[in-house]
Amino acid sequence: MKKKLKVGFWEFVARIVLKNRIAILGLIFLITLFLGLQWKNIRFSFTEANLLPDNNIVNKEYNAFLKEFGEEGNLIVVGIKDEAFFTPKVFTAWNKLMLDFKSQKEIDLVVSVSDLKKLQKNEAIESFELVPFADQSKTNDQAYLNGLKKDLFTKLPFYEGLLFNNKETIRSAIYMDKEIVNTAARKDYILNDFIPKIEAFEKETGVDLRVSGMPYIRTLNAKSITDEISLFIGASLFITSLIFFFFFRSFRATLISMLIVIIGVMWTFGLLGLFHYEITVLTAIVPSLVIVIGIPNCIFLTNKYQQEFRAHGNKARALQRVITKVGTATLMTNLTTAAGFATFIITQSELLKEFGIISSLSIIALFFLCLIVIPIYYSYQPVPKDKHLEHLSRNYTKVFISWIEKMVKYNRRYVYAVAIFLFLISCVGALKIQTSGSLIEDMPKNTGFFQDILFFEKEFNGVMPLEITIDTQRKKGVMKLSTMRKMDEFQKTIEEIPELSKPISILNLVKYSKQAYYNGNPEYYDLPTSQEQSFILGYAKNGTKNSKENIMKSYVDSTGQVARITTFMKDIGTGNMAKIEDKLWAKINTIFPKDRYKVSMTGKALVFEKGTKYLLDNLVSSILFAIFLISMLMVFMFRSFKMVVVSLIPNLLPLMITAGLMGYFGIPLKPSTILVFSIAFGLSVDDTIHFLAQYRQELTNNNWKIKKSVFATIKESGISMFYTSVVLFAGFSVFMLSDFGGTVALGGLIAITLAFGMLSNLMLLPCLVLTLNKSLANEQEFIEPKIDVLDHLDEAEDN
Template sequence: MSKIFSFGFWNTIAGVILRNRTVILVIIGAITIFLAMQWKNMRFSYTEANLLPDHHEINQEYQKFLDQFGEEGNVLLIATNDPTLFTREKFNAWNKLAEKLDSFPEVEYTIGIGELKKLQKFSNPPRFELVPLVKEDQVNQKQASNYKKELFDSLPFYEGLVYSKNTNTVQTAVYIKKDIVNSKRRKIFILDEIVPLIKNFEKEQNIEVHVSGMPYIRTLNSQSIIDEIGLFVGGALLVTSLIFFFFFRSFRATFISMFTVIIGVMWSFGFLGLMHYEITVLTAIIPPLIIVIGIPNCIFLINKYQQEIKNHGNKAKSLQRVITKVGNATLMTNVTTAAGFATFIITESTLLKEFGIVASVNILAIFVLSLLIIPIIYSYMPRPKEKHLKHLGKTWIEGFVDWIQRTVRHRRITIYICSILFLVASIIGIYQIKVSGSLLEDMPKDTGFFQDIQFFEKEFDGILPLEILINTKKKKGVLKLSTLKRMQRLEELLLDIPELSQPVSVVDLVKYSKQAYYNGNPKYYQLPTSQEQNFIFPYIKSLSNGNSNQLDAYVDSTGQYARMTVFMKDVGTEEMEKIEENLWPKIYKIFPKDRYEITMTGRALVFQKGTTYLVKNLVMSLALAIVLIAIFMAWMFRSFRMIIISLVPNLLPLLITAGMMGFLGIPIKPSTILVFSIAFGISVDDTIHFLAKYRQELKAHNWKIKKSVYPALRETTVSMFYTSIVLFFGFSVFMISSFGGTKALGGLVSATLLFAMLSNLLLLPSLLLSLERNIANKKTLKKPHLQILTDGEEMEEEEKEDKEN
């Protein structure tokens, strides 16, 4: 297998590339056009990411609920606490707004003050009918005041649904048709119809209106993702191009590099479209990620080409050596980086699996593009002039290189002490890390829709629907008085939990029925007694007949299943787990397991459970990444000892970052857990470069350790510094995101890679020097599979090739 990466193989590759320049460019152009045509297939996610596999028990429970009652996240809420709402003009305007909303074909129905129905008893036949609360199209001031009094004093059924009694906040619930709630039509409807309508209403009536509900939150959140993709790509291109130009001081080299990574970005978008993957918060970072990872490839290739030109001035020979010498090492580093992302494929989460596939494939693709495009373009261009090579003699970085060497030579004990102190502090910090399954935590905090979320949480005690599905195991078991009383006890139990809102269920409808039976007297808003049920329940059955179908929202068609909806505040995973842990024993006491089956579900709860599941899977994927890269290092250096010495300086930065998360209060969540696999796959590249060069120096210096470490360190420090700076600022671009998770991802990866650079430059050579007798010897590094040749070795190989030919 080692022959695959031999000098002869790469020399052949170089010949093929340079002899078939035009054909290769045509092929790249054709693939680019083909993938650009796939952009039309790109889809943006219209729901929250489902982090659980389809066959998971939590997902199956949620699907069972949807089968019984349909989509639960189809309510859009519009509210105001304006004290002048019940003046004649504004009251009429508020009702007209609801009528306008109800007229849209995308809306199933609305529930607002103007659309409210009162239950009214009729005797012949015995029945309840819904009659309008507001009977007039236009009301006068006296009528508006009377309706306010009746709503707040006489209709407790609508408390928490239409009004908040404590703050006089009034809301209109807009139920969007379930067939469009998770489609592109929802986005168009909300952005093009709802948002302009609300803004126009606010301007005309001088009323501050708050909008929320899961369809609205999902739509504006996904729109923020779309808006940020261009921001990330543009920011990554700008930052990396500026840094690249600062290093090379060449417009030509900068342009060639930017052209290469732009092609890579086009391929990444095309691949998303080709695979028909949704663009989510995760997949949205892949295009800028390709830029950040692709630029170091360009740095290595162009820097080597210019060094060769400076050494001997032969352009053809320089281009061949670029492919031969840099291609092999760059392939290895890109493979390790891709491996870090590819480990996500083993998770059963569709979201992470797609992210892993697209990221790993495109990382390898940008390597191929760099290896092909840069030498080919330079082959058509004149030889670089002396001004293009000036950066090779820079002295400003020599000070940094000298400091690294001095520290390794004279302060190894200090390096070990600092490493141990960092390790101990990190372990302390790791114990303070919390897991967060918050659905809203990562959403942009400075946007209007997030401030509206906070408004609804304050006024109505929550915005995220939590559903409790009650299976009575008997047809028509829900409307038995004994079941209703148990449900009322459960409602009282939930009301005592401050993180949850007032529950809504068939119990409220039955209580309202009793109130209606007693001519609307609010003191009778309670469950009927066993004597009353005989003459009230026939009226209740009328609610499931005709066009009203009031029971359908709370009870399934068989009467066996009931739902109880409660809205919860944006609590984290750990807090919700505590609530559940305390709640379930009490629930089972109310609903014995042998007679009832109780399920707690809902989109927000599924997301929280998915976060816990995902963290466990990502820890496994990180462990797999470490094992894969360890095997890769063993294959390259054929030594278990070298695995240990290469992993230590790469694992320490991960632990330091984890400790920082604990001290800074950054929780473990889907976005931040990615940091470790990404950073580990990238940081190990520096180790490969250093150890490969170290092996060359060992051979050149007759296996003298000290004489080999320092030259290897001097030569690799510059390239490590350049690529680490590019990666640091490249990933820092993600910190401009308005999404908390993406911002944390960018900052944590940048910090980890900076720690990794210092660890590989200080700790790795120190370990080699301190353990030279046991690890870094001729036997250990006798014949590595990774063949990165020195100039002397290369000349010998070239002479062999000439003789054979």
């Protein structure tokens, strides 16, 4: 006689799904179609990752600078270190190349040796004028070019550090139109026009050119990220599907799993378009995360279906139990994974918020997709054959699970001893972790553009702009001799710092004006005296102030109140940058009285460094929030404090081991590696939930006998936990194929954390359950949960 049971939530879901298969598949198709139409809104980010909140003082200062002086990252530099430069063939080709650039609408200004203008005094009109440095009619004469070379390096200190260095390396400064620097037009121009011209020059002359500067770096770096999206999606699909097939030996199971995660990826891109989010270095990895996280869902559901079918041979009942028996547990595992990503939503950084929103929504959507599609799919398929069920009793899984059981049963002390030992040495390693924050540190190091960055760092001390603005708080205050002397003293401090390049400011033009007034004698490249100031500046005012070719035009605001000093810095990391910043501020506070001058320091490199520090400051709060959120989910599931304790310890240990490895192997904390902890914690807890959910079921089946229930749980859930951990390990290892150091570190560290997490959940977790409940005389202290973790249908259906 069949017992009358109250219909549970997941029973209701199972009935709805299996009775309305066509309608539900149609709904999924419509959702996919709708999100597919949102792809038209997808766009790639054309600016660097800004990790700071919009209302942060650093962002406010940077935006104020942009408003006053415009985009500072618009300089492209083209360098050449070859004695052949001052030969007729190469010099002529160089001149032609620069004229081509100058004629293009995307370029604002080109300053090059080939058509260099020098400042010259015109006594007749008491003005300075710009005259050509080179006579183009004589550039076919080798002797003339030799003299030109000598004059350049000895008579034009104004251009030293900008167009040449003391090692006789030459470069051109090409300023892009500020209006297109942060748009798609920049990418089109660099890839389709600028680079082909550079390659044509190299082919014609046989001379190697070096190219760098923020517009160029950002374009090629973005192209590398775009190229890697397809690489990661393809590699993730291949490796996870291969492992899935190896475990299940079923083309049907593998194909439906691939189809589900492909739909999940389409939904992710659709969500990006729907919310009008840009594809950044973070959101670019979400589609691959969907694949890596989706396949374990498919494994648990497929494995459960096959286990149920093997147990009683009833296909309909097996399909129903796929939903009813693991519905809540699988939902909770996906919620904890999503929670690990969702912690980034509480930050004030828009970049991290968008990453957290897209990844968490994608994971929850993927859960429902798996839970619905897999039972529907198998309802139309023939029953599993014996060969499809062989994996449930393969020798290598039996050996592995048997070893786990022996360790838990007979060597619990050794498990605790190893765990404590790993924790202690990991704490030591964690104390060695360094921090790092740099715009170029994680860029692909095997690319030509990265090698060019290193070239300019060596020859010109870097290409990353650092901007200092000096507000004199009065109109025309910049041109006061007292202000210029203070600026000169400050610039000398900058020149003494080896990581910074020679600074550029209005001061350079004032010094050059004095040199020009004294007929170009380089010995007079200096600030004018108070006696010289009036007539030299009088010449300057009548001269080049309205000329587009005046490179100094953007180094003083329109009122003459605010001066700008630009220097470039090497890739020096967060710690060194902070030291340099402190040194500069110490000098600023000494020579610029706060009651008369308002000084600010900004620039992309500094904003990025501050963003890294902001992330580090929020790392602990982010992890604590993830722990709190997941703990609340565990309380909601089990309503037992002990279950929270036993669930957290096995998952915090792998995080500490990862931190220790980072310290020992010199992997710094930076924007990419900071993400590891919250993501890995959310994923690692999945195994804990599956274990404890199955453990609760086994308690009811085994009359609340703890030991018997623990070992039954290891046998029942161990295989699925092993399978999913292998998939996750391999899936995240795919990121190590990246050319980006940060992505490699992210993938490798999460993979290692999850591997330790699996062992911790299969060994340390059951040991803790046995130890913490030892005093209960074989009766588990379990309060009835708020929701059923597992629906108990077996007895009712069997009667």
